Amino acid sequence: MDRAFKQKMIAICNNKIEKKGANVGLSFYAFFENKNENPELLMEVAEWWIKTNKLDHFEKALKIKKMIED
Template identity: 60%
Template sequence: MTVAVRGPLSDALREKIIAVCDAKLASKGPGVGLSFYAFFANKNDTPGLLIEVATWWIQTQQLDHFEKASKIKQLVQAQ
């Protein structure tokens, strides 16, 4: 499956996603999966960023609810 990269994420969000993916990969190994909610606290104080990630994840990339952290990191780094 080829995933098209449309609209880039903000630099701050890209850095946050990569950091979370790195932490999950380091603690749980290469098979760890996550959802876009992994980038936010339970009480989200940044709804704009949540919408940005949700739009990128669901509409732009058309990803499943859970994806491998390594795949997400690769997609983000490709932007």
């Protein structure tokens, strides 16, 4: 994933945490609009989420944010 998209993911995590608290969970779909305008990027993030990191469908936003920042 490119740096700009990682920054977008962090911003979305921060927004969710701010609005719903530290225990908020999200899926990789949270980083995309309802309209699939970039299927290649969606598949790249899905592979990172599911295949590379073996994450559950919903994970804590804090966990995802930390993974991206590291």
